[in-house]
Amino acid sequence: MSVIVEKAKPGTFDEDIVLVERFLGGDASAFEALYAKYHEKVFAIARGILLDTDEAHDAVQEVFTLVYRHLGRFDKRSRFSTWLFRVAVNRSIQEARKFRHRAKTVELNEAVANLAEDPPESHDPRVQIALAKLSPNDRALLILFYWEDLSLQDIAQSIGCGVNAAKTRLYRSRERFRVIFEDTGEEA
Amino acid sequence: MKQRIPVEIDSLMWTLAETKNQAAIDEFISRNPLYRAQLLKRIETVGGLKAAKVPATTRVQAPRFEPLKTVPSDPSRMLVGIGIGVGLMILAIAAFVLTYNFAPSAELAPSKKPPNVHATRKGQTPEQPKPDLTPDKSSGTVENSLPVENESASTVILSIRSNGQPLASIFRTLESLAKVEIISSRDLDSKIVSAKFSDVTAMQALETMGLMYGFTAIDQHNGQIIVLPGTTQKGSSGTASKNLDQRRIGG
Secondary structure (H helix, E strand, C coil), rough: CCCCCCCCCCCCCHHHHHHHHHHHHHHHHHHHHHHHHHHHHHHHHHHHHHCCCHHHHHHHHHHHHHHHHHHHHHHCCHHHHHHHHHHHHHHHHHHHCCCHHHHCCCCCHHHHHHHCCCCCCCHHHHHHHHHHHHCCHHHHHHHHHHHHHCCCCHHHHHHHCHHHHHHHHHHHHHHHHHHEEEHHHHHC | CCCCCCCCHHHHHHHHHHHHHHHHHHHHHCCCCCHHHHHHHHHHHHHHHHHHHHHCCCCCCCCCCCCCCCCCCCCHHHHHHHHHHHHHHHHHHHHHHHHHHHHHHHHHHCCCCCCCCCCCCCCCCCCCCCCCCCEEECCCEECCCCCEEEEHHCCEEEEEEEEEEHHHHHHHHHHHHHHHEECCCCCHCCCCEEEEEECCCCHHHHHHHHHCCCEEEEEEEECCEEEECCCCCCCEEHHHHHHHHHHHCCC
8 A cells, every 4th residue: 555654743732722822812913923933834835736926825815814714713623733734725725726727728838937936946847847737636735745744644634534545645646746747757 | 568566666665765765775776676767766756846845935925914805705615506506496497397298187287168067966066076097998098087078978889788677777887888977867777678789889878778768868078978857859868068059049
């Protein structure tokens, strides 16, 4: 069966809960702290799923707005970051589906060219091409695992499934990515 | 054609690609030289994927957070709602069309004749529906229970033979054969008669017997035949429609 190397789980104490409690108690600055802490991670998730910087910025604002309004629904059974990433993943996939038709008509070269504003130091354009060909769900799984270094348990909670299901889905996503990545290399 | 890689080997190669343990990689290659290229491809795949994080996340400065006034709703939920609505509408239209077009016509079709107030019998109201679920073998259709035009008395060909039986018995036989109801007085019912008819309608049989035994049969054209004692000048039979016509003409 699939082999996904499990990452070490972080400590059980979630210091974010303190900030959440403070915000729910009326301290607006607590939310500012959460926003500052997780903005970059949420942006990375949104950027990875949407493959578009501008759309990712919009998605991040929507994600934090949703969290700001519905933080009272956070039941504290999981870590705040996991809950936040779940909102981010769902919202980004939602947006990606909305723009799916448009995305299909965009030339892949154009998608890669959009990355020109980013530092070109280490990225392989074939990765972006392969990611662009994957579904938003596949991209979400790969990003959470390889970019955000989440454990399988956190990924499972972030996408709303069991650990074994997350493992299987991640394996399949990686396999699809590999096939496209290798084909892209051969074409080049 | 590409060679199929055993599951265990594939799993092991992914593990090595994830961990990048050089000693383990060398060991694997020495034991499985055939899969060296596959292992290197997986290492490249994982490495490329991990490295792709860098350009996407650098130099992102968090703008000041201002909650948006509105967050666009999930379009898929809206589509699902629209889909359910359209589906229900199609279901309702289909149900209406099916009901309207394929329901038994007898339940929807109005009576072709106005209610007949002449044919009455004790204990029975005029035009009372008579449930008759037996199929009409002569026409291949099922009799309905509403008072619609019934021509069986003048269309069903039958044969009857009796010798010294009460008239009521002959009436019941005719009723069952012609699928009609014969309403008669008790005086006539008890009269003993003999009859022998071949290939005639019920009305023809009744007319002939009426001449012989002194009664008049009137076809109501609604499945009922009224038998009255005595004969008319024209003969022994008549119809409700003829009587109606006579009344109308006579004012």
